Amino acid sequence: MDELIKRAKELLEAGTVKVVIGYENGSADKTRALFAIEPKDADKLIFDSRCVMNLATYITKAEVKGKGKMAITATLPVMRAIIQLASEFQVNDSNLLVLGITPESKMIEFKDLAEVEAFVHKYTIEIEAKYSEKLEKLDKMTPSERWSFWIEELSPCFKCYACRAACPMCYCHKCTVEFNQPQWIPVPSHDLGNLEWHMMRAIHLAGRCIDCDACYNACPLGIPLNLLTKRMLIDAKEHFGGYQPSIKADHLMSTYKPDDKDNFIM
């Protein structure tokens, strides 16, 4: 990605941005986030198919944000996250410049977030086939079987909150689990505590989750917790016409339509 390196250097040299967030080679065959602050740091920038971590999780972190204006290497999921974050007033044109990477691996620099939004809107969020299959399989189970499935799947969870930390939408300084008057979600990791934590997280992401799988990728225990948010995404599509991050439009869950479905209400 010579183009990316070149542009990152220019931006840093000109002082247009203070930090360029991108990917570099990491341990084993992994890649990791790079924070280029000096122009020479940009030489380490890479981009390839291994770069799946959602870098948008960094742009709300005080330590990164505090450096000054940021530029970010943004794949489609990252851009989606950025747009959702912008709609929640967490980033704006004055502190973020987006160096987009198209699904065809082409770099495009966006003038502003409105352009990013327009780009993002060219694509709809589609659930990958392998996940659709899993979801269908679950749908076919009886509720009791699903219950056993989830209790079993969530049982290894030790609440390290890697899912939360990796999620670009989980930027709250004090998460619901840390709210203790009352203690809505049990702090310890046990079947009930794990269940409630993941339920709560899924519903807080309803209409916000951009389906980047960052949570699943981050989970050290390989829990398929992204199935929960994918389910929410499917519901959003089924009931509310689908979800697409948008800077100005009302948030999917803080708005309503007078004719929302109510066949389940007696």
Next chain:
Amino acid sequence: MKSDRRLVRKGSLEKLFEVLKGDNRQVYAPFSRNGRTSYRKIEKFSDIATDYIQTTQSSKEVSFPRTEKILDYSKNADGMSVKGIEPDQIPQIMLWGIRPCDAMGIGELSSIFNWDYKDEIYNNRLSKVTVLGFSCSKTDEYCFCTSVGGNPGNTEGSDILFTQLGGNGDYLAEILTEKGEKVIALSPELFEAAGDIEKEKFLADVPVKFSHKEIYGKLEKFFDSEEWVGQSLRCIGCGACAYVCPTCACFDIQDDSHGKLGSRVRCWDSCGFSLFTLHTSGHNPRNVQSARWRQRIMHKFSYMPERLSVYGCTGCGRCSRACPADMNILEHLTSIKEAAL
């Protein structure tokens, strides 16, 4: 005591497993699901995972469960009735298949729980654990036990250490403690006499990257280094590293109440969480991720050696493997070693 060396046929392992399972004993061994390996109670020998360099989670849960009741209470007409946990509620555990680094970690973890105040809950659990270690014949780029005082065939912390002699071979069993002898006594016929075996030949080669003493010396003056900020910038502040670590002992104490009845539990916590040290006043002594990352490294490589005379790292490399942001402790320690003061 000097170790007793025996030979266990490959085919005898399953028999040993069956023997160990009986009589109010539970066998905890590596189990794989979703591509991750962790320890859990195993009923069938075939459920034991074998294809792992290192388990995803450490085995510390046998003595330091992620969530553990420390007392029950009930309110009644006369006041309050409070009950602790009785030791006989804790079963005998056969901890099967842990790596030498983890076995070494048991001592490190114990030193925290016995620093002046003896944590009887922990000690009781540990006293019921028999450690059946398995030497390492494989390694990956995350391993660095040899840099922190361990090695792939280290006997420290194991009651019996098994070393497989070649890819599909029999096992050398080094019986290291009384607990280990008790295991032999359960089924002596499985433990044949071992001839002269050069164990080292069958062990993985883990290169030495630094010496922990070297790191200790460096850290003494490293508290205010800018290096912490650079290293921790990509840290996302989760607790994965702490929770997979065999020696991390940070915990929280929480109450669980249901009207009159309830219990108090101890559960894992992590120094990496941003609210870990937050005062109710809103003041936070470690208010940036770099301070929290520094705490993690300093605790293991500076504070523990100074205060407890042990290091808090076994070189198992789990934290690096588990990290969603690819924080690599080996790499970071190496750069601390090389950093200018």
Next chain:
Amino acid sequence: MSKIGVFVCHCGENISATVDCARVAETSGKLDGVAYSVDYKYMCSDPGQSLIKSAIKEKGLTGVVVAACSPRMHEPTFRKACAEAGLNPYMCEMANLREHVSWVHEKGEATTEKAIDLVRILVEKVKYNQSLNAIKVPVTKTALVIGGGIAGIQASLDIANTGHKVILIEKDPSIGGHMSQLSETFPTLDCSQCILTPRMVEVAQHPNITLYSYAELESVEGFIGNFKVKIRRKSKSIDEKLCTGCGLCTTKCPVKKIPSEFNEGLGMRTAIYVPFPQAVPNKPVIDREHCTYYLKGKCRICEKVCPIQAIRFDQEDTIEEVEIGAIVLATGFSVKQPDFFPEYGYGKYPDVITGLQFERLASASGPTLGEIRRPSDGKVPQNIVFVACAGSRDEAKGIPYCSKICCMYIAKHAMLYQHKVHGGKSYVFYMDIRAGGKNYEEFVRRAIEEDGVNYVRGRVSRIYEKNGKLIVKGVDTLLGAMPVDIEADMVVLATAGVANSDAEALAQKLHVSYDAYKFFAEAHPKLKPVETNTAGIFLAGACQSPRDIPESVSMASGAAVKVACLFSQDELTRDPLIAVVNRMAPPVYSSCVGCFLCVSACPYQAIEKEEIKNRAGEVIKTLARVNPGLCQGCGTCVAFCRTKSIDLQGYTHEQMYTEVMALLNEY
């Protein structure tokens, strides 16, 4: 240190017949934190209330649970009693043992158990109750009325007559609105201008009313009692103070061919103009879009002829900032525009006109001085067709609603036609005749029976020109859908009444809700017809939906009373059961992360952004803040907030959580 009193009421035998009240009192008395419990025959009676009051004083109670009837019935009673005994009224809760227990269940163990449960739930809740104080909001006693039609005029006058200041803004050069365009009014056929003009003059002369004509709302901030409003006073290009309204300029202006808005394009006006002779204020404005000077930089004839040099070509718009306590929206409505009816040939055939145009033709002050002459050639039409529901009640046109006023004005039009054109034939195509209203039905009957208007029940499918005649193709459904073709000289369309084109923008400026047709939405269709969901903003007239004059006037008076009620207090007292965003010591300030999703969830626009600044004045955090003047306490934001940063006083997280815990566990 809770010391809670539990007071169990027998309600005569209403409760005690099925619930063992003594046992409820006894069991509750053993709960943690309950210092006193008692049962009594009638808690709401004077002796019952005294029992509570003396227990509060003697036992030093910190909370009270009255187990009696529905809180919807007596909560105010017991809260007042508590307050009288010196306990904060919000420390009192009621367990509903009558409507929810004794009246709906048989006598028995399970029924008493349920009663005990309900008391326990509220005992546990009360432990988390907080003393709350009524919220006081100061009131600026000046009203802003937007729109100078009959509704706005009436509202302004009514408010002004209660002694309060009113600012009336009108976007046109004169007040009067649609009513000033009308010829006669139904069902009395009195002259519209004759009854309206005195009111217009009264507005101009009223000491409490400030009239800004040719002015529009620029922006609104604040909330009930405390709005900060910016008004854009469009440049009239004249010095209003100097201008005497002599009208010389308007007669000399060389640009004379501008279709007059007042005459609905049936007459012409000049570029400097007064919209109609009775205009208030009766001073001209220069229409810069048509004025030669503004277009070409030359002319200035008006300036030359003005005897007192009142013309100001360089005048600019000014922004007036005013503080306002209440706002009445009276912006009226529009009629559907020509392109809407291609099948009726509106715009294509000059003799297909709207009802409003017909009003101008029929008006003595109109372009034909009251004679019905068709626009194309000025001939008096001998055959005239009126088409009702032109657009209205037509789902295909996107206007499924009834415009309400058309049936009546069509009858009036037809009647006026028959009165003015003797021997003329008039036809009305209609779907139904909707003449609900005092003397309305009689009025329509008169048109049909006395004036001989031909009413044809059916829709018109098409209008086209043939041999100089307008062919109106319709059907008569009363005759088995028999096709009816009428050769007309003129056709009048009763076009649908629709919201103003800028209604949506205005609603957004004011944060009032509007319906699917962009009419402003009332707060409650039955009980709050003149209120909006935004406290302190009221509705009058056709901006809410098409209205006739008496309705508009009634609404205006209704809205005026609401404003007067508001202004009768120096401070507004509000129930403190409202949402609050938590605040903490620096450096945290609040757990709110400022995502502002609550803003769109709030039905009352009560959530605003609050910026926390450091000493240098830099914004370091942006938080949500609930405006206590606007919040109504529904709690929608509370359930929505991910960080639990908003809580609802009286129904807090702790309180509701505790209720659920207490309900299902032993205590």
Next chain:
Amino acid sequence: MTNNLYMPYQMKVERITYEAPGVKTFMLRFVNEDDQNKFDFRAGQFGEYSVYGVGESTFCIASSPTRKGYIECTFRQTGKVTNALSDCEEGSIIGFRGPYGNTFPLDEWKGKSLLFIAGGIALPPMRCVIWNALDLRDNFKDITIIYGARSTKDLVYKHELQDWGSRPDVKLITTVDPGGESPDWKGEIGFVPTIVEKVAPSSKDTIAIVCGPPVMIKYTFPVLAKLGFSDENIFTTLENRMKCGFGKCGRCNVGKVYVCKDGPVFTLAQLNKLPDEY
């Protein structure tokens, strides 16, 4: 289990004193007499107080070890546990475990003068030492107490302040922040550091014990230095968040120093060596 470190003593709340808005003092007696007989502590130590079903909270023992048979604690409502504690009544049972931490070295201070400087809610840790010293009054020379709060209503231990004020062997100076005085206020008006400077107590053979909010401490240390106090003779206490109280849970350390075990009492000389992590 024989020795469950986390098992609290059952304590009965015997007396509740309202000190200031949100601040209360509990007098706690051991439910089990055996516990009481075995229990011993020294000035400066702290404990974990718990409400069953809610959790534990850390604060110092505010009564003097010379007063046997009970302990007292003073707390301000700030969070979940202190709110729940505040809801307790006389007769309620709460949990207490401790004592933990180091102590003020009263033995070493024998024959010296003591200067106590406290602000706001930080008087409790010092109250323990003050009473301890007063109960062993002959061991010390002058005892001076300078105590300030934001306003008169925020002063805690009002009854004891009166008591100390009336004793001939104690010099008590109370102060409130400007604007915090009530009409009948007879004490000083001004911030604590200013008043210390004004009173100018002698540093000769004197130990200064300083507890208060960070800002007060920050500005008082230089004043004491100016008055000639050495860093070794200035004592204070630290309050980091902790869960266990005995060096395991991993929260309270300041660098290698554990506030729960090595503290909470530190001299300024010790503090100066600590990194900025408190």
Next chain:
Amino acid sequence: MAEFEPKIVAFVCNWCTYAGADLTGTSRIKYASNVRIVRFPCTGRIDYMLLVKAFDEGADGIIVSGCHPNDCHYTSGNFHARRRWIMFRSLCDFIGIDIRRIKFSWVSAAEGAKWADIVNSTVAAIRELGPYEEYQKVAKKPVKEVING
């Protein structure tokens, strides 16, 4: 063994369903006594976590009820609530929580009889389903001790 008596928690809004239940009382319509009402100002205030808590603490069934669409005292609280319910209900179903145990209804202040019907039919349905043991098995062992199993 005594017949199973389901524990039902009802989360209702103050202005419609609570008032409707009052009307049931004033009309003296009898219904099953298994239900306990928790009063909220509006369905918009009802936090879905409270529903989960009710199951945690042993509820066998839940009723959530508020104003009919367009009748909300606060205009749109019930509309917001409905949107949340749609998602919440689907998530519960996906996780395997028995959604037959959560009944949603609109009961206006005039529908006293409907309230009695809702309660009775819910009680009957839950009685049929039996105690919610599947959930309780998980909830009542809050401290999963890895070793004590």
